[in-house]
Amino acid sequence: MMRKETLIVLAVAFLLLPSSVHAGLLSSLTNFCNTSITGSESAAVSSGGISGVVTISLVIVLFMLMALGIFYALGYGFGIDSVKNFTKTEMMESVFTLVIIILVGAGLAFASGAMSFVANLGLSGIQAAASSFSGYVPAPQVSGSTCSSSSYVYETSCSVPGTAGSTCYTQQEARSQLCPQSSVIAISGAGGAYRTMCTNLVGNGVATGINNIIPSMVTLFVLNIFKETTVYAMPYGMGFTFQPFAGLDPVINIVQSQLNIYFVVIMIYVGISFLLIFIYNVFPIFLYGGVLLRSFPWTRAAGGSLIAFFIAFYIIFPAILYPFTLYISTLNANIGAISSISAKNIATQSSYTAIEGLVFGAAMVSEIQGFAESVGYIGVQIIGVLIAFLISYDLVEVLGDVLGAPSLHSRNLLSKMI
Amino acid sequence: MMIDYFVLATSVSSFLTSPYNYWAPFAFASAAAVIALLAIIMMFSSFTGRERMRVWAKVKIYDVIFSIMLIFVFFVIIALFTSINFKTQVFGPLNLTPSDCSGPSAVVSGGDIMSLAVCDMYTFNQNVINLNTAIFLIGLRMSFAPQIGIGYTNFFGIQGVGVDTKISPSAPGFETFTGYLLDALYTAFVISQLQLIILAAALLMFSVLMLIGIVARIFVITRSFGGSLIALAIGTGIIYPLLVCITYGYINVGMAKTGLSLTGAGAIAFIGGITGALFTLLLGGLGVPGLSSLLAQFLQFAGYAGMGLVLVPLLNLLIVDVFVIDFSSAVGERMDFMSLLANMI
Numbered sequence: 001m002m003r004k005e006t007l008i009v010l011a012v013a014f015l016l017l018p019s020s021v022h023a024g025l026l027s028s029l030t031n032f033c034n035t036s037i038t039g040s041e042s043a044a045v046s047s048g049g050i051s052g053v054v055t056i057s058l059v060i061v062l063f064m065l066m067a068l069g070i071f072y073a074l075g076y077g078f079g080i081d082s083v084k085n086f087t088k089t090e091m092m093e094s095v096f097t098l099v100i101i102i103l104v105g106a107g108l109a110f111a112s113g114a115m116s117f118v119a120n121l122g123l124s125g126i127q128a129a130a131s132s133f134s135g136y137v138p139a140p141q142v143s144g145s146t147c148s149s150s151s152y153v154y155e156t157s158c159s160v161p162g163t164a165g166s167t168c169y170t171q172q173e174a175r176s177q178l179c180p181q182s183s184v185i186a187i188s189g190a191g192g193a194y195r196t197m198c199t200n201l202v203g204n205g206v207a208t209g210i211n212n213i214i215p216s217m218v219t220l221f222v223l224n225i226f227k228e229t230t231v232y233a234m235p236y237g238m239g240f241t242f243q244p245f246a247g248l249d250p251v252i253n254i255v256q257s258q259l260n261i262y263f264v265v266i267m268i269y270v271g272i273s274f275l276l277i278f279i280y281n282v283f284p285i286f287l288y289g290g291v292l293l294r295s296f297p298w299t300r301a302a303g304g305s306l307i308a309f310f311i312a313f314y315i316i317f318p319a320i321l322y323p324f325t326l327y328i329s330t331l332n333a334n335i336g337a338i339s340s341i342s343a344k345n346i347a348t349q350s351s352y353t354a355i356e357g358l359v360f361g362a363a364m365v366s367e368i369q370g371f372a373e374s375v376g377y378i379g380v381q382i383i384g385v386l387i388a389f390l391i392s393y394d395l396v397e398v399l400g401d402v403l404g405a406p407s408l409h410s411r412n413l414l415s416k417m418i
Numbered sequence: 419m420m421i422d423y424f425v426l427a428t429s430v431s432s433f434l435t436s437p438y439n440y441w442a443p444f445a446f447a448s449a450a451a452v453i454a455l456l457a458i459i460m461m462f463s464s465f466t467g468r469e470r471m472r473v474w475a476k477v478k479i480y481d482v483i484f485s486i487m488l489i490f491v492f493f494v495i496i497a498l499f500t501s502i503n504f505k506t507q508v509f510g511p512l513n514l515t516p517s518d519c520s521g522p523s524a525v526v527s528g529g530d531i532m533s534l535a536v537c538d539m540y541t542f543n544q545n546v547i548n549l550n551t552a553i554f555l556i557g558l559r560m561s562f563a564p565q566i567g568i569g570y571t572n573f574f575g576i577q578g579v580g581v582d583t584k585i586s587p588s589a590p591g592f593e594t595f596t597g598y599l600l601d602a603l604y605t606a607f608v609i610s611q612l613q614l615i616i617l618a619a620a621l622l623m624f625s626v627l628m629l630i631g632i633v634a635r636i637f638v639i640t641r642s643f644g645g646s647l648i649a650l651a652i653g654t655g656i657i658y659p660l661l662v663c664i665t666y667g668y669i670n671v672g673m674a675k676t677g678l679s680l681t682g683a684g685a686i687a688f689i690g691g692i693t694g695a696l697f698t699l700l701l702g703g704l705g706v707p708g709l710s711s712l713l714a715q716f717l718q719f720a721g722y723a724g725m726g727l728v729l730v731p732l733l734n735l736l737i738v739d740v741f742v743i744d745f746s747s748a749v750g751e752r753m754d755f756m757s758l759l760a761n762m763i
Contacts, residue, residue: 028711028714028715029714029717029718032714032718036672078476078480080476080477080480082477082480083480221585221586224584224586225583225584225585226583228583228584229581229582229583230569230581230582230583231580231581232569232571232578232579232580232581232582233578233579234578234579235576235577235578235579236577236578237578239578239579256594259595260594260595260598263595263598266717267724270717270720270721270724271721271724271725273721274721274722274724274725275725275729277672278668278669278725278729278730281668282664282665282668285512285514285664286664289660289664293657297748298652298745298748298749299652299657299741299745300744301740301741301743301744301745302657302737302738302740302741302744302745305736305737305740305741306737309733309737400740404744405740405744406744
């Protein structure tokens, strides 16, 4: 038995308790990105065990060239044109494989370079978007001088206001020093780019989901309490009862739907992060395996498709995705977490006003708007993944043609299987 | 269950390790007979002045010689694959051999590529089963959350005038989500289990299909059929297990690295910890030690599982299909087994 006021105080206390539960989770996931994507290149590339495959492939190709020479001589001797034509074609293929082996033997520097080049093409656009974003307050004219008022440079998204008497920053400095997560960093290697993308997806995408899941859960918790509240007016066992908030179901359903979508959001972002981790660590093995298999005429198709997958998904896919993850980062840094629904509102207003606002007023509108903005993050990221995937997929088909796996293209296998 | 797979994987090993005892004499004798027959046709066509027949016989003799070469290539492949320990010599240094598949306690002891692939797939499936079970148990436990009723019905000193409400201490909406997750995981798991069955039969398919294929390729009228079988044998017997060892090896090692144990005492501790934390999330979840690390481990583990259930099977089957189509085109009749399978289904 307790008083109504005690109940409300308890409910408000419930709302405030879990406010930082997610901090450790995000930190763990971001660390996971850093530990899973190590070095400037994939570990598989620098591993001593696999680099021997290049040597083996080289020996195989040279052996194949020798065998083809003997076959050509036999075909010439017996006058079999089909043998001569076959060996000629195979010799060209072996020379092509030799070129690939030489490229691979030179390390994946070319892959990193190619990826950096493609990805950096997109960065100038992101840089411009970030510079013109309204979240930034105009910079002071002189960098390094003393600010005369707090209205100078500050970064709204990371809540670092300029302080009177402190050092002024230019807009660029503010972005890089005060709020480094929204700065645009040029890519210099594959590892760095993959790490940046993974941490962006976790730090901004997963964070958006978690930042909204917990308040949504709290909101549902409170709404359910209100919904279940029954007022008794039955003195001496006779009278009536009524539930003043029994009609909260529509609101509860909306918040429940949002909660489900936020769970999916987390799954999508975690999924993309794992896709990147998987590609970074496994696809270089495809390259080496592809070179090895491509050395034999009969396994050329498998080898060609492996190399095609490597080029399209290790180099092109992340290069196209990179600007999108930066865009998400910039947006998230400037808009911040969307959790306008009433974990905060209910805690700071009287309970009845908050509920009234939810059902009839601006809080509900604000909630729906905030939800739409949150989902917009996912939309942009999914569009990025789709664009990157489509281009990479198209490239796989084209490269399959070039590298000796024509079925990738002619049979449209990928789309059929999907 | 594992013993069944193991028996299936090794019961045909004599085909692989001693092929010359079983079918090589027959294949060589057949080749010699076919060459002799074609030589007679060639001589006969020379006597009768039928140039086209002579050229035809000459080309066919070349084809038979090529088939004999294929037999030798097959011997080389067998020697290569039986001499390499893929666990320790190939995938071990790359850190792609999960601990469940290495060492004396490995579920499959063989170091050949087929055994390692079966072990990788089996380990992954066990991890997924454990994950599904854990999610089910978490959902089940959450359904036991007691609802607490609180109220005061003695306002103004009058019994029966007051207010009460009910509080559910479990995290709202979580039960619905676990239901969706279980549906998705169990559906995807079917594909994963299917892969294990195919892999367990990889050695069988490789041995038998290669045997029939090489012998069939010697005879003129069954040449294209034989070539297709050879393509299918290499695709399902070597390329597919190779891809499984790479992709699922990485996923299994990654799952182990998350440090999440979903068997025995580890599972009990995890399920207890996370349900306890979720029960009390709204009532002081911060006080539960390690809640964030438990959730992070769970997300990482589930991420690897999702990768292995959705993307990796597609990728592996696609590459195998491409190989079989192009390889069968090169050595025999074009065979698109995935389309055939899809049409049959």
